[in-house]
Amino acid sequence: MRRNAQINVPHPSLTRLLAIYRLLEQMEHENVKSVSSSELGRVLGFKADSIRKDVSYLGEVGNFGGGYEVLKLKEHIGTNLGLDRKRKACVVGLGRLGTAILNYDDLGENGFLVVAGFDSSINKLETITTSVELFPAHEISEVVKKKGIEIGVIAVPSKAAQETADRLIDGGIRGIINFSPTALKPKNNVMIRNLDLVGECMILSTLLSFEEGADRNETASG
C-alpha cells in the first residue's frame, strides 16, 4: 500500500499539483477546512476543470457537491507525489547566491536538507559562517557519494557549470538545479531544472516585444 504514483501524471499537471499542495499548506495554517476546485483555480490562476483533472490523476478524494477537505487533499497529493520523502541536497559555488541558498530556511522546512556546501576557493570555505559542512570543490563526487546526496544546486560561474555537473553526476547525484545560464548536457538519468535569471528576463523581453508588435497591429488596423 501507500504506493507512489506510477500513474502517468502529465508534467504540466504535476507543476499545478505542487502549486495546489503549497496553497493547501497555507490554508491549513489559516484553519480553512474545505475548498472547491473553482476556489483553488481562482486563487492560483488555473481553470477549475484543469484542477479537477489534475487531482483526479491521483484517484478520487473530493466530496461530490461539497468540494475538497483541505487536510485530506493535501495529504493525498503529498503521499502520491512522494513529498513526505526527505532528500539531501548540496550547494556548489558559495558566492552571494550560493550562500543565500545555504541559509535558506524554506528548503529545510520542506524536507530538503542541505548537508554540504562546496567552493573551489579555500579562502571562502574558511570565511563563511554557516552550520552546513563545507568542502573544497574537488571533493564533490566523494562527498556526494558518501553522504548519499540526491539533489545538487549549481551556483557557480557559467564556465564552471558543466564541470560541476560532471562531478555531481560522478558522485551519483540524481537531480540538479542549475542557476547558471549554461545549458547543461543531459546525462545518465539525471534530471536537470534550470533557474536562469537572464534566460527568464529574455523570455519576458520577448513576450513584451510580441505584445508591442500586437499592439501596433491593433492600433494600425483599428
Add this chain to the structure above:
Amino acid sequence: MRRNAQINVPHPSLTRLLAIYRLLEQMEHENVKSVSSSELGRVLGFKADSIRKDVSYLGEVGNFGGGYEVLKLKEHIGTNLGLDRKRKACVVGLGRLGTAILNYDDLGENGFLVVAGFDSSINKLETITTSVELFPAHEISEVVKKKGIEIGVIAVPSKAAQETADRLIDGGIRGIINFSPTALKPKNNVMIRNLDLVGECMILSTLLSFEEGADRNETASG
C-alpha cells in the same frame, strides 16, 4: 521591415530559440562560422527537427546543404525576438539573494539594466554598497513609473510578495520575475515568471519518486 514577429511562435519553441541564441553567442565568441541543426541539437539536447521548425517560424535563414551561418542566425533570432531592445529592471528585497542580483553582471551584459533597488528596511539601504540607486519600498510604484522600469525582480520574503507585486503593477511594470515561493495572482497584462527554488526541488523530488516507483515495478515484474 524589421518588424517584430507577430508570428505565432509556440512557447516551447521560444524557450529553445533563446537557448539557441545564447549558444550562438558563445560560438561567435569561439569564432565558429557555421553550424547545422543537428549540431545545435546535439549540444543543447533538442532534436534537430525541432530546431529547424523553431528557426523556420522566424523565416528562412539557413543554407540548404550547408547549415546555418552562426552570426546570421544569431542576428536573425535576436531581431525577431526583440533581443536588441534594452530594458530597465529593478530588484525588490535586498537580502542576500537581492543583493546578489543587484550585482549580477550578466544582466547588464544582456541588455537588462538594473536601475533601482528597493527594501523596506532603511537600515539596509544605508549599509549596502552598490552603484545601483536604492529606495525605500514605499516608493516602488512612483520610481517604477518615473524611470520607466519594465521588469521587476521580486526577492522579498514570501509574505510580502503579493504586496510587492501590487506596487510594481501600480507603477506600470510589464513583467515580473518572482523568486518567492508565493503564487502571485495574475493581474492586468503583467507577465509573471516564477523562479522558485523550493518549488523546483519539489518537482525534482516528485520526478525522482516516480522513477523509484518505476524501478520497483520493473524489478518486481522482471
Add this chain to the structure above:
DNA sequence: TAATGTGAATCGTTTCACAGCG
C-alpha cells in the same frame, strides 16, 4: 550529397460537457 524547410501524421494536454453523487 548534405542539409534545410515544411505539410501531414502523431502525440499529449486542455477544454468541454455532462453523468454521478452527496
Add this chain to the structure above:
DNA sequence: CGCTGTGAAACGATTCACATTA
C-alpha cells in the same frame, strides 16, 4: 442543487517524411 470526476472533442506541439536546393 452544487460540485466532483471523466470520457470525448478540440487544440497545440512534436515528430515524421520528404521535397527542395546549394
